[in-house]
Amino acid sequence: MFKKILIANRGEIACRVIKTARKMGIRTVAVYSDADRDAVHVEMADERVHIGPPAAAQSYLLIDKIVDACLQTGAEAVHPGYGFLSERAAFPVALAEKGIVFIGPNPRAIEAMGDKIESKKFANAASVSTVPGFLGTIESADHAVEIAREIGYPVMIKASAGGGGKGMRIAWNDAECREGYTLSKNEAAASFGDDRVFVEKFIVDPRHIEIQVLGDKHGNVVYLGERECSIQRRNQKVIEEAPSPLIDAATRAAMGEQSVALAKAVAYDSAGTVEFVADQNRNFYFLEMNTRLQVEHPVTELVTGIDLVEQMIRVAAGEELSFRQKDVTLTGWAVESRIYAEDPFRNFLPSIGRLVRYRPPEEGSDGEITVRNDTGVVEGSEISMFYDPMIAKLVTHGPTRLEAIEAQSDALDAFVIDGIQHNIPFLTSLHHHPRWREGRLSTGFIREEYPDGFGVRAVDAAAKPLLAAAAVAMEVIRQDRLEALPGRLRPASGDLRKDWVVRLDKDYIPVTIHEGFAAIPLELDLSVGEGAAPVNVVSRWQPGDLLWTGIVGEESLTVQVRPVPNGAELRYRGISVVAKVMTPRVAKLEALMPEKAPPDTSRFLLCPMPGLVVTIEVVEGQEVKAGETLAVVEAMKMQNVLRAERDLTVKAVKAKPGDSLAVDAVIMEFE
Known part of the structure; x- marks a missing residue:
C-alpha cells in the first residue's frame, strides 16, 4: 500500500x-x-x-x-x-x-471512454444502445444547424471533453442552435482547453440515470446500483438520489450488466460511471462514461456501505476487489443536495465573498437517519470567482425515500450560511415539492415547475402559526432578559404579558399567552389567531442563538434567526420572513405607516453577479429590440447572456470587455 x-x-x-x-x-x-x-x-x-x-x-x-x-x-x-x-x-x-x-483508470480506458465523441463511437461498435446524433467534427454554427435539422429538434449541443453542465446547451430551433454552438465552444475552451462539440437528439421528458461501476486490474468489474440525477438546472445536477424511484430490479440488472460489459471492453480498472438517459417507460440509452469519481458518489456509498475512494486507492495499488457482484446490496435510500454559492432570487447568478457564518448541521447517525456533509470550506473561507461555486454536498440516508427526504429538509433548515447568497431556500422548496416527493421526475423538472424562476416562498397557512409562536417565544425570553438588567423592575415569576401581535410580512397575527414561564427551557401555552385553540410551546433558545429549535404543539421546529431592527428574520422550509412582535397598540399604529418604494433601476443594465465582461454587443445610440443580446458576462467559468427586456435605445455604455465588475455595477444606461 x-x-x-x-x-x-x-x-x-x-x-x-x-x-x-x-x-x-x-x-x-x-x-x-x-x-x-x-x-x-x-x-x-x-x-x-x-x-x-x-x-x-x-x-x-x-x-x-x-x-x-x-x-x-x-x-x-x-x-x-x-x-x-x-x-x-x-x-x-x-x-x-x-x-x-x-x-484512476488506465490511459486506454480514459481515451476510449473519457471523450464523449469517441465513447459513443465505441459504444456503437459494441452494440450498446445510444442516442441518435452526429459524432463527427462540427466546423461551424451553420454546420451545427444543418446537423440539427437532419436529427430533428430539439437537440443537445455538448462539449466533447465536458462535464458538470459546462459546454452544454439545448436548442429548439436554428437561432438557439447557432447561439448554443458558440457558447458551448467558448465554455468548453475555457473550462477544458478543448473546444470540440457534438450534437445529439434531446429525449423529451427524459430522466438521467447513471450506473456506478468499479473494476480492478485483475479483470473483475462490478456495478453498485444506480443513481438518479434528473433534478438539474442549466444541465447541472442539483439533487441526486440512490436508488432511483423509476428503476425496477430487472431494469437495474440490465443497465448494470450493460455497463459492466462496456467497462470490461476497455479493461476498466477504477471507479467510473456509465450515464444513461431513460424515458418514463424505462427505455434507456447510453450517453457517456465518466472515467473518474463522480460528485454524487456519496449517495452510492451510503446505500452500499462501500467507500469508493478507498477502493480506488486499493485498486491502484494492485489489490483485487474483495467482493463480487452477488455481495453488493442496496440498503435504504440516500439523497444529496448540492449547496452552491449562487442567488436563487436573481436567476441563480453566482455569488462570491467570505463566509461570515458557516454552521452546517451535525453529522453522524441518529437511529436510522444518517447526515453527512462533504465540504471544503469553514467559517471565514473565501468563495472565489475562479472555481466552481459548490460550497458543500449535504447527504442524508434513511430506511425509505420519504424518510431520507424529510431528514434532508430538517438538515437544510439547520444549515447556516451568511456572507454570500446561496441556494438553500431553493433546495428546501424542491424537497417539499409534491412532484419531487412522488418521484415524478424528468430533467425538465425545474424548468417546468419554476418557469418564472424562483421567488421568495410565501408564508403559507401551515407555517404561519408555527413561526408566529416561535417569534413570541423568542420575544418573551428577550423581555425576560431585559427585565433582569440592574435598575429595572422585574415582575413576579410567571407574570408574562398576555396579548401580543406578530407581523409576518404584511399579516398582523394576534397571539395570546394563557400561561407559561420564561426560563430555559421556556414553556408557554398560547393561541395563534382569534379564537384558536391553545398549543404548548417548548424551546431552549437563548438570545444570540442562530437556530430556534423547539416544539409547537405536535410539531418539531428548526428556524434560523437573524436579528433585524425591531424584529428578526426567520428562515424555515425555504421561507424567509421578517417577524416583528409588538403590543396591539403599536401594531395598530405601525399599520398606518407608509412603505418606502424601492429605487427605479429600469433605465440601467446592472451586472447581475460579480464577473468578467466578455463582450459588449451594442453601441451608444443603438436601438435594441426586446430579446436582443446586450452583453456577455463570465462568472465561475460560465458565460451569461444579458438580453434586453424591452425595446430601448442605448444612451451610454459604462463598461468594456475585460472589465471585472461587482454585482449591480452599471454596464450601460438607456434613454
Whole structure:
C-alpha cells in the first residue's frame, strides 16, 4: 500500500480524499493556487505545494506542475478527484514516466471512454444502445444547424471533453442552435482547453440515470446500483438520489450488466460511471462514461456501505476487489443536495465573498437517519470567482425515500450560511415539492415547475402559526432578559404579558399567552389567531442563538434567526420572513405607516453577479429590440447572456470587455 499520495485537486473533493487516506494510514500532499493558500484542503494535508496563480489553466491544469510536486514530496501516487486533470489521458502517462501511480483508470480506458465523441463511437461498435446524433467534427454554427435539422429538434449541443453542465446547451430551433454552438465552444475552451462539440437528439421528458461501476486490474468489474440525477438546472445536477424511484430490479440488472460489459471492453480498472438517459417507460440509452469519481458518489456509498475512494486507492495499488457482484446490496435510500454559492432570487447568478457564518448541521447517525456533509470550506473561507461555486454536498440516508427526504429538509433548515447568497431556500422548496416527493421526475423538472424562476416562498397557512409562536417565544425570553438588567423592575415569576401581535410580512397575527414561564427551557401555552385553540410551546433558545429549535404543539421546529431592527428574520422550509412582535397598540399604529418604494433601476443594465465582461454587443445610440443580446458576462467559468427586456435605445455604455465588475455595477444606461 502507498505511504504517501498527492491530491491533484482542491475544495471538497480534496478534503474527501484526505479523510479516506487518513483512515487508511496514508500521508497526503495538497497542491494549491494563490487563491487557495488558506483553503481547508491545504490545512488538512500533511504536506502542501504551491503550483501557481488562481486561474486553473495556470495551476491545477498544468501536468508538469503536479508531476514536479510529486517528485518534490516523494508522493507515490496521485488521486485526481473530479474535473481538472481527472479525465486527461496524458496525465497518467506523464505520471507513469516518472514512476508515479495514477489513482484512476488506465490511459486506454480514459481515451476510449473519457471523450464523449469517441465513447459513443465505441459504444456503437459494441452494440450498446445510444442516442441518435452526429459524432463527427462540427466546423461551424451553420454546420451545427444543418446537423440539427437532419436529427430533428430539439437537440443537445455538448462539449466533447465536458462535464458538470459546462459546454452544454439545448436548442429548439436554428437561432438557439447557432447561439448554443458558440457558447458551448467558448465554455468548453475555457473550462477544458478543448473546444470540440457534438450534437445529439434531446429525449423529451427524459430522466438521467447513471450506473456506478468499479473494476480492478485483475479483470473483475462490478456495478453498485444506480443513481438518479434528473433534478438539474442549466444541465447541472442539483439533487441526486440512490436508488432511483423509476428503476425496477430487472431494469437495474440490465443497465448494470450493460455497463459492466462496456467497462470490461476497455479493461476498466477504477471507479467510473456509465450515464444513461431513460424515458418514463424505462427505455434507456447510453450517453457517456465518466472515467473518474463522480460528485454524487456519496449517495452510492451510503446505500452500499462501500467507500469508493478507498477502493480506488486499493485498486491502484494492485489489490483485487474483495467482493463480487452477488455481495453488493442496496440498503435504504440516500439523497444529496448540492449547496452552491449562487442567488436563487436573481436567476441563480453566482455569488462570491467570505463566509461570515458557516454552521452546517451535525453529522453522524441518529437511529436510522444518517447526515453527512462533504465540504471544503469553514467559517471565514473565501468563495472565489475562479472555481466552481459548490460550497458543500449535504447527504442524508434513511430506511425509505420519504424518510431520507424529510431528514434532508430538517438538515437544510439547520444549515447556516451568511456572507454570500446561496441556494438553500431553493433546495428546501424542491424537497417539499409534491412532484419531487412522488418521484415524478424528468430533467425538465425545474424548468417546468419554476418557469418564472424562483421567488421568495410565501408564508403559507401551515407555517404561519408555527413561526408566529416561535417569534413570541423568542420575544418573551428577550423581555425576560431585559427585565433582569440592574435598575429595572422585574415582575413576579410567571407574570408574562398576555396579548401580543406578530407581523409576518404584511399579516398582523394576534397571539395570546394563557400561561407559561420564561426560563430555559421556556414553556408557554398560547393561541395563534382569534379564537384558536391553545398549543404548548417548548424551546431552549437563548438570545444570540442562530437556530430556534423547539416544539409547537405536535410539531418539531428548526428556524434560523437573524436579528433585524425591531424584529428578526426567520428562515424555515425555504421561507424567509421578517417577524416583528409588538403590543396591539403599536401594531395598530405601525399599520398606518407608509412603505418606502424601492429605487427605479429600469433605465440601467446592472451586472447581475460579480464577473468578467466578455463582450459588449451594442453601441451608444443603438436601438435594441426586446430579446436582443446586450452583453456577455463570465462568472465561475460560465458565460451569461444579458438580453434586453424591452425595446430601448442605448444612451451610454459604462463598461468594456475585460472589465471585472461587482454585482449591480452599471454596464450601460438607456434613454
